[in-house]
Amino acid sequence: MTLEPPPPGSVDSGSAEDGLVAPTGRFRIYLGAAAGVGKTCAMLEEGRRRRERGRDVVIGFVETHGRLHTAECAGDLEVVPRLQVEYRGARFEEMDLDAVLRRRPQLALIDELAHTNVPGSGRHAKRWEDVLEILDTGISVVSTVNVQHLESLAESVEAMTATPIRERVPDWVVRRANQLELVDSSPEQLRRRMVHGNIYPADQVPAALTHFFSTHNLTVLRELALRFVADEAEEVLLQEDAAEGPAAATTLETEERILVAVAAHPAAGHLLHRAARMAARLKCQVEVLHVIPDDATRERDRGALAGLEQLAQDLGQRWQVELADDVPGALVRFARRHHITQLLVGAARQHGWHPGATTLQRILRGAGEAGLDVHVIALEPSPRPSGEAASKAAPRPPAEL
16 A cells, blocks of 8 residues: 655655756655565665666665565665674674765665664664655655554554564654555465564574464554554545645544643653554544643653653654643643643552542533543553663664564
8 A cells, every 4th residue: 555645845856757856855665564574675676666767776774684585675776885883892784874975866775764773873863863864965765664663653562562662763754754655464474474484583483473473463563554554645635635725624623633631740651652542543633731830840840841742742742831820721721722622631549640539520520611522541650661761771772573
């Protein structure tokens, strides 16, 4: 399934017909449910097709994971030499960002968008940051990513598979792509590839089939990937409808809108992830509001809120802060101004703010008058760090799942 939203006012730098160079390069992503579906081969085949049409194509970075077929797909495409990096007594290879920029091709093939760069290997911590810098110079990029590495879904996949997802990419980066294509494979086919040694080495196959690559897990991952691409397709249709005139705009204004009320609670990130999953199903925007009762509270919570604000941005949510003594009243007033239809608040038994009976009653009363649905979400008292915090807790560059 291919999704190609129309980029208003942009010029395709990979177009042979006009010969023009776009202010920013075009971005294509191959999305898969798991390792082994064929994302890297699809990217390499796309590169060879572009070269046959006269485009200047290079491999910025491709990870074969020892798979012979993947290496064969690269053919004789030009490869930008990799950067050799020493880290904690071991030697690693990373993409040489500056070498790609100096080479300045029309199209760069860059594998594993969510990859965490080895510390000290360059000016960016994540490969997706390298890709954005390349795009900003006018070079087009084709990349790959697995669905479990999307920030909004990683937490759910961790819980389902009992496997840490340390490498993550913000949803907004993937949604920025001009083209998003799903590389699909049935769970049965993936498991056959695994048994035949086409994904992992033979000694890792039994454990993989029992755990991450179980039929149940692969079925759920496939559904997540299908939903993500379908949600993107519907968003493109909504944008096109909005551009057609007032009638379409009226339709857009009837959509759901979600507001998340957050405090400086160690598990508040769970609320943001829950809202992101709801928004993906409802195809709507999420507003995040932190109400500060006084300046002393603002200063005390500054550090904790910085991480929440960054997570909200990674999930494509809009972060808002208001100063008000009356927290329930501020939430309801904000909801009225922004035409919110659903409010998420967190409830925790320990450690920090939770809506007590009186506070919750006031929120429910005000929400009822405003026609607002309220979801009270249970928060774990001691959650595992998410996103970049998890990556920093385990700095060793992990292999792709």
